[in-house]
Amino acid sequence: MRTRPLKVALLGCGVVGSEVARIMTTHADDLAARIGAPVELAGVAVRRPSKVREGIDPALITTDATALVQRGDIDVVVEVIGGIEPARTLITTAFENGASVVSANKALLAEDGAALHAAAEKYGRDLYYEAAVAGAIPLVRPLRESLAGDKVNRVLGIVNGTTNFILDKMDTSGAGYSEALDEATALGYAEADPTADVEGFDAAAKAAILAGIAFHTRVKIGDVHREGITEVTAADIASARRMGCTVKLLAICERAADGASVTARVHPAMIPLSHPLASVREAYNAVFVEAEAAGQLMFYGPGAGGSPTASAVLGDLVAVCRNKLGEATGPGESAYTRLPVSPMGEVVTRYHISLDVADKPGVLAQVATVFAEQGVSIDTVRQQGKDGEASLVVVTHRAPDAALSGTVEALRKLDTVRGVASIMRVEGE
Numbered sequence: 156m157r158t159r160p161l162k163v164a165l166l167g168c169g170v171v172g173s174e175v176a177r178i179m180t181t182h183a184d185d186l187a188a189r190i191g192a193p194v195e196l197a198g199v200a201v202r203r204p205s206k207v208r209e210g211i212d213p214a215l216i217t218t219d220a221t222a223l224v225q226r227g228d229i230d231v232v233v234e235v236i237g238g239i240e241p242a243r244t245l246i247t248t249a250f251e252n253g254a255s256v257v258s259a260n261k262a263l264l265a266e267d268g269a270a271l272h273a274a275a276e277k278y279g280r281d282l283y284y285e286a287a288v289a290g291a292i293p294l295v296r297p298l299r300e301s302l303a304g305d306k307v308n309r310v311l312g313i314v315n316g317t318t319n320f321i322l323d324k325m326d327t328s329g330a331g332y333s334e335a336l337d338e339a340t341a342l343g344y345a346e347a348d349p350t351a352d353v354e355g356f357d358a359a360a361k362a363a364i365l366a367g368i369a370f371h372t373r374v375k376i377g378d379v380h381r382e383g384i385t386e387v388t389a390a391d392i393a394s395a396r397r398m399g400c401t402v403k404l405l406a407i408c409e410r411a412a413d414g415a416s417v418t419a420r421v422h423p424a425m426i427p428l429s430h431p432l433a434s435v436r437e438a439y440n441a442v443f444v445e446a447e448a449a450g451q452l453m454f455y456g457p458g459a460g461g462s463p464t465a466s467a468v469l470g471d472l473v474a475v476c477r478n479k480l481g482e483a484t485g486p487g488e489s490a491y492t493r494l495p496v497s498p499m500g501e502v503v504t505r506y507h508i509s510l511d512v513a514d515k516p517g518v519l520a521q522v523a524t525v526f527a528e529q530g531v532s533i534d535t536v537r538q539q540g541k542d543g544e545a546s547l548v549v550v551t552h553r554a555p556d557a558a559l560s561g562t563v564e565a566l567r568k569l570d571t572v573r574g575v576a577s578i579m580r581v582e583g584e
């Protein structure tokens with residue numbers, strides 16, 4: 156074993172960073188044996204230097220992250236501060252100054268991954284980011300490496316722990332939305348600004364990263380159709396239950412049947428209770444990957460939290476350190492297909508629409524006519540009357556999303572339709 160240690164700079168010592176530091180210290184001997192050289196924490200960049208950080212030598216703490224990544228003796232920079240800047244500049248500076256990078260920053264990778272990969276390649280460094288998608292679950296590396304010889308056609312799953320935790324609590328214990336979000340935040344699952352979770356930005360970033368790797372193309376967060384869970388009500392969840400379904404925030408990335416384009420979307424959806432994703436509880440994530448030769452693969456495990464995320468960071472750290480010792484680099488970006496991303500309107504899906512209508516003869520026929528005019532076929536209709544008003548729940552067959560949203564627009568214009576109480580896509584059947 157080499158006796159000279161590999162030096163690691165840790166940027167950020169919050170939920171994830173503090174666990175990375177802890178595991179690096181407590182498992183130092185095992186990590187050294189697995190890598191073939193000791194790994195040493197050479198500096199920790201923080202915002203609040205006065206905070207007591209158990210197990211970390213105070214002499215390592217600095218507020219000057221730039222000076223740390225410019226040092227020249229750093230082998231690996233672990234970036235767990237999050238956000239776009241200064242993370243982007245710090246990572247690029249790290250590459251320029253000789254370090255490889257391990258990052259958990261999905262927001263940055265989905266915004267500017269191509270430039271970061273290009274910088275890593277230019278300077279001959281590694282950029283690893285297993286923690287950025289689905290926490291502890293090995294998913295990035297299986298897609299980048301194990302499935303590199305296959306053709307992936309679809310990636311579908313739950314990739315945000317916070318929203319899954321909230322929906323699960325609302326469904327199973329009747330907890331309120333805010334109460335469940337507070338609990339997820341206290342457990343270290345939510346982003347620094349939880350809007351990123353509940354509005355679907357975090358899942359959209361992960362979908363962009365997954366689509367890019369899976370289809371060997373470039374997908375940015377702005378290419379991903381995004382809807383969060385803030386509009387999901389207790390009534391939606393109850394309605395899903397009546398249909399034998401539950402509500403999950405799904406990320407779905409698909410290659411078009413003709414192979415000429417891809418789609419990527421994040422939105423809440425009803426899925427049958429019999430579907431494996433329905434039993435994904437709390438902050439767990441689960442992702443199905445459908446590949447031509449492999450068939451269907453399922454990846455499941457803890458998708459958020461300090462310790463699970465640190466596991467993925469440490470796995471990358473070991474891989475990058477091994478590459479450093481072998482004077483090699485791992486796989487870089489593979490985006491040779493340059494497939495266009497089609498708009499949401501072209502995605503074929505199913506809708507569950509709940510309407511408040513006048514309870515009088517001919518209303519059902521009127522509503523059915525609107526569906527027929529838009530070319531959307533109805534699967535089931537359930538009507539419930541209440542004092543001259545009625546609620547009508549329509550579930551459609553599969554149709555282009557543009558036709559489904561056109562149907563909803565036309566329904567809103569009917570005098571007999573008092574309101575559209577909820578619209579949700581139905582997946583997994």
Ligand SMILES: NC(=O)C1=CN([C@@H]2O[C@H](COP(=O)(O)OP(=O)(O)OC[C@H]3O[C@@H](n4cnc5c(N)ncnc54)[C@H](O)[C@@H]3O)[C@@H](O)[C@H]2O)C=CC1
Nearest residue numbers: 167168169170171200201202235236237259260459460464
């Ligand atoms: N918490 C989780 O479950 C997961 C988090 N991630 C990602 O890991 C990264 C870190 O997340 P958390 O640890 O949860 O966030 P956090 O907010 O707990 O920690 C980030 C830390 O970085 C510090 N920081 C921010 N700017 C800094 C700067 N310029 N210099 C030095 N320190 C700075 C903050 O003061 C904070 O302590 C983010 O990119 C997040 O998206 C990824 C997967 C799971």
Ligand SMILES: N[C@@H](CC=O)C(=O)O
Nearest residue numbers: 315316317345346459
């Ligand atoms: N906020 C994220 C953390 C992990 O990526 C989530 O809840 O999934």
Ligand code: NA
Nearest residue numbers: 285288290292
């Ligand atoms: Na992962």
